[in-house]
Amino acid sequence: MENTLLIGLSRQVALARELDVIANNMANVNTNGFKARSSRFEEYLEPDASAETFPWPDRKLSFVIDAGSPIDLSDGAAEPTGNPLDVAIRGDAFFVVETPAGERYTRNGAFQVDPQGRLVTSDGFPVMGDGGAIQLEPGDTGIVVAGDGTISTDAGQRGRLALVRFDAPQMLSNMGANLFAAVEPAQQPLPAGEQARVAQGFIERSNVRAVYEMTRLMEVSRAYTRVASTLSSLTDLQRTAIRTLGEAA
Amino acid sequence: MRALYSAATGMMAQELNVQVISNNIANMRTTGYKRQQAHFQDLLYQTMRRAGAATSAQDTQTPSAIEIGSGVKAVSTARAMSQGNLTPTERDFDIAVRGEGFFQVRLPDGRAAYSRDGGFDLDAQGRLVTKDGYEVEPGIVIPQNVQSVSISASGVVEVTTPDAPEPQEVGRIQLTRFVNKVGLESIGDNLFLQTAASGEPVQGNPGEEGYGSLQQGYLEEANVNAVTEISALISAQRAYEMNSRVISAADQMLQAASQMFRG
Numbered sequence: 001m002e003n004t005l006l007i008g009l010s011r012q013v014a015l016a017r018e019l020d021v022i023a024n025n026m027a028n029v030n031t032n033g034f035k036a037r038s039s040r041f042e043e044y045l046e047p048d049a050s051a052e053t054f055p056w057p058d059r060k061l062s063f064v065i066d067a068g069s070p071i072d073l074s075d076g077a078a079e080p081t082g083n084p085l086d087v088a089i090r091g092d093a094f095f096v097v098e099t100p101a102g103e104r105y106t107r108n109g110a111f112q113v114d115p116q117g118r119l120v121t122s123d124g125f126p127v128m129g130d131g132g133a134i135q136l137e138p139g140d141t142g143i144v145v146a147g148d149g150t151i152s153t154d155a156g157q158r159g160r161l162a163l164v165r166f167d168a169p170q171m172l173s174n175m176g177a178n179l180f181a182a183v184e185p186a187q188q189p190l191p192a193g194e195q196a197r198v199a200q201g202f203i204e205r206s207n208v209r210a211v212y213e214m215t216r217l218m219e220v221s222r223a224y225t226r227v228a229s230t231l232s233s234l235t236d237l238q239r240t241a242i243r244t245l246g247e248a249a
Numbered sequence: 250m251r252a253l254y255s256a257a258t259g260m261m262a263q264e265l266n267v268q269v270i271s272n273n274i275a276n277m278r279t280t281g282y283k284r285q286q287a288h289f290q291d292l293l294y295q296t297m298r299r300a301g302a303a304t305s306a307q308d309t310q311t312p313s314a315i316e317i318g319s320g321v322k323a324v325s326t327a328r329a330m331s332q333g334n335l336t337p338t339e340r341d342f343d344i345a346v347r348g349e350g351f352f353q354v355r356l357p358d359g360r361a362a363y364s365r366d367g368g369f370d371l372d373a374q375g376r377l378v379t380k381d382g383y384e385v386e387p388g389i390v391i392p393q394n395v396q397s398v399s400i401s402a403s404g405v406v407e408v409t410t411p412d413a414p415e416p417q418e419v420g421r422i423q424l425t426r427f428v429n430k431v432g433l434e435s436i437g438d439n440l441f442l443q444t445a446a447s448g449e450p451v452q453g454n455p456g457e458e459g460y461g462s463l464q465q466g467y468l469e470e471a472n473v474n475a476v477t478e479i480s481a482l483i484s485a486q487r488a489y490e491m492n493s494r495v496i497s498a499a500d501q502m503l504q505a506a507s508q509m510f511r512g
Binding site: 012026028067069108112113114123140154173177178183187221228232 | 253312501
């Protein structure tokens, strides 16, 4: 009978974890370049301690465990901002950012210029071009970012934004601050193909689908309550059994 | 339950978002105001299961990780330094900048401040001052008994008097620009201060490359777009509501858990 409790508990732990994922998605519903995560569960068969000598062998117990929280890599909506340093990627690509901890990848194209004239993220990390950080001169005006990421000003070309893609983007790891890291050595960035374009004056919004998250939220909340009430009635059952048997004795 | 705290960071972020939007809307008619926009970042992640972990001796591995985030944080309220519309005022000392530059203003404590608000006036000594009476740099003094004042696109201030009908130059308004004008510090009163992030001020004459030109008799409106702000407000409000729904769902689940074995 305790198995029922434990199986119910495994479901509740998984649901609580799914709620954490939903809460993080909802918290980041206005975070530029944010990629939503979903939850995936799998069945876990509890196989070992089974007695084969009974006429009916023990049935295997099936628990639920969480197997992954895959990243939804679809494009977020591109919001027009009119800011020449806002750049949105359309297609399968990431910007490359140089941080003290190494190369990081982001879809957040809200860039700025630092006092040295380098193109930087909101945290001041340089945005990499094909040949190192993108450097603007103090007198530069009329910044234009072409569809392929080439940055030019009235005084000429200033480099091209590095755009990379990954063969298995699900292996990317969230580092917070809108940055991804390639933790697996096998996951080396490849140059993004022709299909990836950038749009100047736009910002890529979060790709969290609010209605979908709300639906999942209700589902999770109801499922959790349902498991809780099942377990409750189970304990009621036990209590009644103990009482009845106790009276009989 | 982490969801409670993640959703709480979401509500705080949206509250800040609404504050920024409401300040933009409040300053819709403020001369030279530049709209702000809140930018957010996701917080740290906890990795429950690493992507690429071996799942057997046969070189199979997990294709994706379990990474649970812990919410959102605000990272900047950067200003959009785009050009605002120019409105005609027909006042001699209203000047709008078309382009990058800022007017330089001398604060009473001697520091230099920078502004896009060109609604100037004269003080008792005939000096060109802001609406707060702060002197515009470099100091320009308009003599008494002038008949007309003209300020050219390149900043040259010329006056005519009854004695001298030929225009006479009395000074030249200069503009200042910054490598990173988004990094300027706002101190209210339509004024900005230089910071380590903005870079050193670079002075030049209006009309030179990159400084922008002046337009006498016009003021620069705020670059706030009502439709954008209202739609941002609606989306911020909805996001706030949805985060509060997450909190109540987490609460319900905790309640269900705590009531499981009562009695």
